[in-house]
Amino acid sequence: MKPRYLISMLLWTTAAVAAAPPSAPRPATTASSAARADTSYIDAHGTAHVTRVVPVPKTVSAEAQAMLAGRLSDASSNDSxxxxxxxxxxxxxxxxxxxxxxxxxxxxxxxxxxxxxxxxxxxxxxxxxxxxxxxxxxxxxxxxxxxxxxxxxxxxxxxxxxxxxxxxxxxxxxxxxxxxxxxxxxxxxxxxxxxxxxxxxxxxxxxxxxxxxxxxxxxxxxxxxxxxxxxxxxxxxxxxxxxxxxxxxxxxxxxxxxxxxxxxxxxxxxxxxxxxxxxxxxxxxxxxxxxxxxxxxxxxxxxxxxxxxxxxxxxxxxxxxxxxxxxxxxxxxxxxxxxxxxxxxxxxxxxxxxxxxxxxxxx
Missing domain, CATH: 3.40.50.1820 (Alpha/Beta hydrolase fold, catalytic domain)
Incomplete structure (x- = not known):
């Protein structure tokens, strides 16, 4: 059995706090990093990967900024x-x-x-x-x-x-x-x-x-x-x-x-x-x-x-x-x-x- 949506998100965010998963072949499409150029693309399966740009705020600690700047994938987990x-x-x-x-x-x-x-x-x-x-x-x-x-x-x-x-x-x-x-x-x-x-x-x-x-x-x-x-x-x-x-x-x-x-x-x-x-x-x-x-x-x-x-x-x-x-x-x-x-x-x-x-x- 595979975990459903909310379970996946809860586990994803808990783990992501400590360490980002391996980077994907193409740019990850999260809003965690600083504002950047549009890297949107459509992959070989016809899925659109849209760049979202929510910049890292300067209102948190340097350590928090570094964590938030990590590129984390939107992809759903296939893990059981x-x-x-x-x-x-x-x-x-x-x-x-x-x-x-x-x-x-x-x-x-x-x-x-x-x-x-x-x-x-x-x-x-x-x-x-x-x-x-x-x-x-x-x-x-x-x-x-x-x-x-x-x-x-x-x-x-x-x-x-x-x-x-x-x-x-x-x-x-x-x-x-x-x-x-x-x-x-x-x-x-x-x-x-x-x-x-x-x-x-x-x-x-x-x-x-x-x-x-x-x-x-x-x-x-x-x-x-x-x-x-x-x-x-x-x-x-x-x-x-x-x-x-x-x-x-x-x-x-x-x-x-x-x-x-x-x-x-x-x-x-x-x-x-x-x-x-x-x-x-x-x-x-x-x-x-x-x-x-x-x-x-x-x-x-x-x-x-x-x-x-x-x-x-x-x-x-x-x-x-x-x-x-x-x-x-x-x-x-x-x-x-x-x-x-x-x-x-x-x-x-x-x-x-x-x-x-x-x-x-x-x-």
């Missing part, structure tokens, strides 16, 4: 999901090696509530921090693990708090609500050891979507909410594609140029037979009153910019204390690139928000 998983695992292993040099931690594997997890522990942890934990639900389009290490290592080291990253069952083998149920089981088990107000749940991309779903599920199941949530480049509506998804695709900022078909749910492999407007699947349609303070982070070239901001507004309308941070010009989950000053700023923003709501600064 198995191949995508193999490639993503290799990418994350390499990224983790880089991160561990900068943010030393210990990573162990175990199971909680019969769900595989990674436990990321800082080398030094104040005694007063031992009663706190962050629960990460990783990104990866619901089909791969593109963040259980990269999303957990920096925060565990920075906050000096243990992180439990949930390796939830992946689609298409396990459609909704398998991942959600697994994550809720892990959280419910953590509650036997940690107070709810000593826990934070967060995730990027697919993990950001799951974070919203988990909060709604906890409310429906009458389980206590955590101290805070982190929704980083996500969305809360599987029934409709946001404006940024189409806009950024047309401008070469989101990978394969394929329009989302109206009437087809986003990521159907994950949605399965569930109504895309089910409030447990799509929190945009849920009653969000009583959810904990939530940090939303996105960026102006994030294909999920619309999804993130729409969900933040829904949270805010229902009285949830929110903070929305939008970074200039950067792509989907740019914080996976540890070399960007903006990534370090995003990490500091996450750490400060979580520290404040866990009240670690008072311990």
């Amino acid at each position: 999901i198995a191949q995508q998983r193999e490639a993503t695992d290799a990418w994350q292993a390499g990224a983790a090696k880089v991160l561990l040099k900068r943010y030393p931690v210990t990573v162990t594997s175990t199971r909680i509530a019969d769900v595989p997890v990674r436990v990321v522990t800082p080398p030094t942890m104040p005694e007063s921090h031992r009663g706190y934990v962050l629960m990460n639900v990783h990104g990866g389009g619901f089909v791969v693990d593109s963040g259980s290490l990269t999303e957990s290592i920096p925060l565990a080291h920075t906050l000096k708090v243990r992180v439990v990253s949930v390796l939830y069952p992946l689609s298409p083998e396990h459609p909704f609500p398998a991942a959600l149920d697994a994550a809720v089981r892990v959280y419910a088990t953590l509650l036997k050891t940690y107070r709810a107000d000593h826990i934070v749940i967060y995730g990027s991309s697919a993990g950001a979507v799951l974070t919203g779903e988990i909060a709604v599920a906890l409310k429906q199941r009458h389980l206590p909410q955590p101290a805070a949530l982190g929704v980083f480049s996500g969305f809360g509506d599987f029934s409709r594609a946001g404006d940024s998804m189409a806009l950024f695709g047309l401008n070469g900022l989101s990978g394969p140029l394929q329009p989302h078909r109206s009437g087809v749910p986003l990521i159907p492999e994950y949605v399965g037979k569930t109504d895309p407007r089910d409030p447990l699947l799509s929190p945009l349609f849920a009653d969000l009153h009583g959810l904990p303070p939530t940090l939303f982070i996105t960026s102006t070239r994030d294909l999920l910019l619309s999804g993130t901001t729409l969900l933040e507004r829904a949270f805010r309308r229902d009285g949830v204390p929110t903070r929305l941070v939008v970074f200039e010009a950067l792509p989907h989950t740019f914080w996976n690139n540890p070399n960007l000053p903006e990534s370090r700023e995003a990490l500091a923003t996450m750490a400060t928000f979580f520290r404040t709501h866990l009240r670690l600064d008072r311990r």
